[in-house]
Amino acid sequence: MIEVKGLRKSFAGKTIINGVDVQLHPGMCNLIIGTSGSGKSVFIKCLVGLFQPDSGHIIYDGKDFTAMSVPEKKEIRKEIGMLFQGSALFSSMTVEENLVFPLDMFTNWDRKKKLDRVNEVLKRVNLEDANKKYPAELSGGMMKRVGIARAIVLNPKYLFVDEPNSGLDPQTSGLIDQLIKEITLEYNITTVVVTHDMNSVMEIGDHIVYLYQGQKEWEGNNKEIIFSKNDLLNDFIFASEFLRDVKDMRMLEETGKIANDRDMAKLTGEHAPTLVPPPEK
Amino acid sequence: MLEKFVAPVGSYFLMLKDMFSKPENMKMYWKEFMHQCSEIGIGSLGIVSIISVFMGAVSTVQTAYQLTNPLIPPETIAQVVRDTVILEFAPTLVCIVLAGVVGSKIAGELGNMRVSEQIDALEIMGINTKAYLVMPKIAAALVVIPMLVVLSAALGIWGGRLAGTASGIISGDQFDKGLLAGFVPYNAFFALVKGYTFAFLISSIPAYFGYNVKGGALEIGRASTRSVVVSCIAILFADYILAALLLKK
Numbered sequence: 326m327i328e329v330k331g332l333r334k335s336f337a338g339k340t341i342i343n344g345v346d347v348q349l350h351p352g353m354c355n356l357i358i359g360t361s362g363s364g365k366s367v368f369i370k371c372l373v374g375l376f377q378p379d380s381g382h383i384i385y386d387g388k389d390f391t392a393m394s395v396p397e398k399k400e401i402r403k404e405i406g407m408l409f410q411g412s413a414l415f416s417s418m419t420v421e422e423n424l425v426f427p428l429d430m431f432t433n434w435d436r437k438k439k440l441d442r443v444n445e446v447l448k449r450v451n452l453e454d455a456n457k458k459y460p461a462e463l464s465g466g467m468m469k470r471v472g473i474a475r476a477i478v479l480n481p482k483y484l485f486v487d488e489p490n491s492g493l494d495p496q497t498s499g500l501i502d503q504l505i506k507e508i509t510l511e512y513n514i515t516t517v518v519v520t521h522d523m524n525s526v527m528e529i530g531d532h533i534v535y536l537y538q539g540q541k542e543w544e545g546n547n548k549e550i551i552f553s554k555n556d557l558l559n560d561f562i563f564a565s566e567f568l569r570d571v572k573d574m575r576m577l578e579e580t581g582k583i584a585n586d587r588d589m590a591k592l593t594g595e596h597a598p599t600l601v602p603p604p605e606k
Numbered sequence: 607m608l609e610k611f612v613a614p615v616g617s618y619f620l621m622l623k624d625m626f627s628k629p630e631n632m633k634m635y636w637k638e639f640m641h642q643c644s645e646i647g648i649g650s651l652g653i654v655s656i657i658s659v660f661m662g663a664v665s666t667v668q669t670a671y672q673l674t675n676p677l678i679p680p681e682t683i684a685q686v687v688r689d690t691v692i693l694e695f696a697p698t699l700v701c702i703v704l705a706g707v708v709g710s711k712i713a714g715e716l717g718n719m720r721v722s723e724q725i726d727a728l729e730i731m732g733i734n735t736k737a738y739l740v741m742p743k744i745a746a747a748l749v750v751i752p753m754l755v756v757l758s759a760a761l762g763i764w765g766g767r768l769a770g771t772a773s774g775i776i777s778g779d780q781f782d783k784g785l786l787a788g789f790v791p792y793n794a795f796f797a798l799v800k801g802y803t804f805a806f807l808i809s810s811i812p813a814y815f816g817y818n819v820k821g822g823a824l825e826i827g828r829a830s831t832r833s834v835v836v837s838c839i840a841i842l843f844a845d846y847i848l849a850a851l852l853l854k855k
């Protein structure tokens with residue numbers, strides 16, 4: 326588990342993260358959501374140590390990451406995998422070399438064992454035949470999957486994912502979300518996903534933290550989020566035309582003006598909802 | 607104004623200090639070092655060879671043009687070419703060219719890695735990126751660039767001999783005689799000292815600019831250009847300091 330206590334971070338006098346307290350649970354997809362500029366990316370970069378927080382504590386399974394020395398931090402980082410927004414694959418290396426690199430650096434395995442592990446993770450992300458391809462030869466979705474494969478190749482305890490769906494079509498986004506969810510459950514890792522994609526929120530949001538202007542505004546899960554009474558959160562999640570319809574539907578249901586047999590889960594399905602007119606008096 | 611100059615200098619020295627840490631895997635660092643030796647050395651071999659030969663050839667022709675007094679023996683041309691090439695052309699001119707060739711490559715490579723978050727990815731893996739990415743480049747430059755300086759001096763003198771004999775300015779025997787006359791081995795040592803100093807500047811300054819790029823493609827280009835300009839100025843400045851310190855009679 327990752328515990329965040331009173332995290333603060335400023336840049337040039339401007340506060341970006343302002344006292345965030347949150348617990349991120351293992352075996353779950355913990356989503357950090359919020360509008361652009363709300364501090365999501367800074368938050369995740371503080372968690373992995375790319376930014377040094379001004380104050381507060383980040384505790385990995387009881388060990389205070391913020392108080393650690395550089396060698397101690399390096400040890401924790403060996404248990405961290407991260408998928409970057411642009412995948413951050415090493416462009417001069419093939420897919421196989423990208424995946425072998427962390428194994429070369431941190432294990433004493435023989436070549437065969439390393440290649441077996443690479444093939445195993447590539448199979449896990451459905452990219453069995455991509456070993457010899459260069460990142461430039463891959464599609465956006467494939468690059469994300471290679472990024473995930475590289476992040477999990479050393480069996481991490483914590484997986485951080487920054488905007489996994491940026492630049493992807495909805496279908497591929499769904500597949501990436503599904504993959505992140507499956508891997509989280511399979512390896513029982515603490516997954517932290519930064520996103521503003523509502524499909525991801527509804528698909529994989531086991532635990533959701535909504536950041537607004539650097540502060541935690543709301544916390545819950547994908548079953549609760551749609552019924553939230555928080556106005557700021559509602560402005561964020563019901564920003565699209567389709568979801569505004571869902572919101573109207575919810576309000577109708579709450580006031581008893583909607584057919585009782587309507588299942589709210591269907592509202593987020595593939596068809597736009599049709600409002601049922603209230604019964605005539 | 608002062609802060610604008612002092613802060614990057616401080617940051618540059620901090621980067622150099624942070625390079626020194628225990629390697630995560632010595633084999634991988636060695637592999638990277640060898641890769642950089644090949645990139646810097648083999649990659650610059652062509653341009654260094656061409657420049658050196660022509661530099662020597664032009665020196666011979668221009669020296670002969672200026673030595674019009676019939677009392678001065680033709681062997682003097684070889685002596686002048688030898689000392690000019692060893693003392694100045696091979697170390698300084700070649701290193702200024704290398705600042706453009708190698709420096710822009712180092713700044714561009716690291717800048718691109720920074721912008722595309724590849725450096726962050728390495729950091730997350732628990733790798734000291736300054737040690738893994740910058741240190742092998744500097745070490746490789748320190749090994750390979752002095753070799754290139756020696757090669758350049760040899761090719762420069764050979765180019766001078768070739769041009770002299772081909773144009774009938776001086777015979778091969780006279781040139782060889784002039785080369786051996788009054789040779790001061792200290793000059794070769796001085797050239798090597800310059801080579802090592804400039805190698806360090808050529809590799810570390812662009813590495814600093816590339817490593818600290820913020821922004822996108824435009825900023826990578828700017829960092830690359832700035833790194834070459836600063837490296838060239840640093841080379842000329844160091845050239846003067848070394849000459850003033852080491853060539854005192």
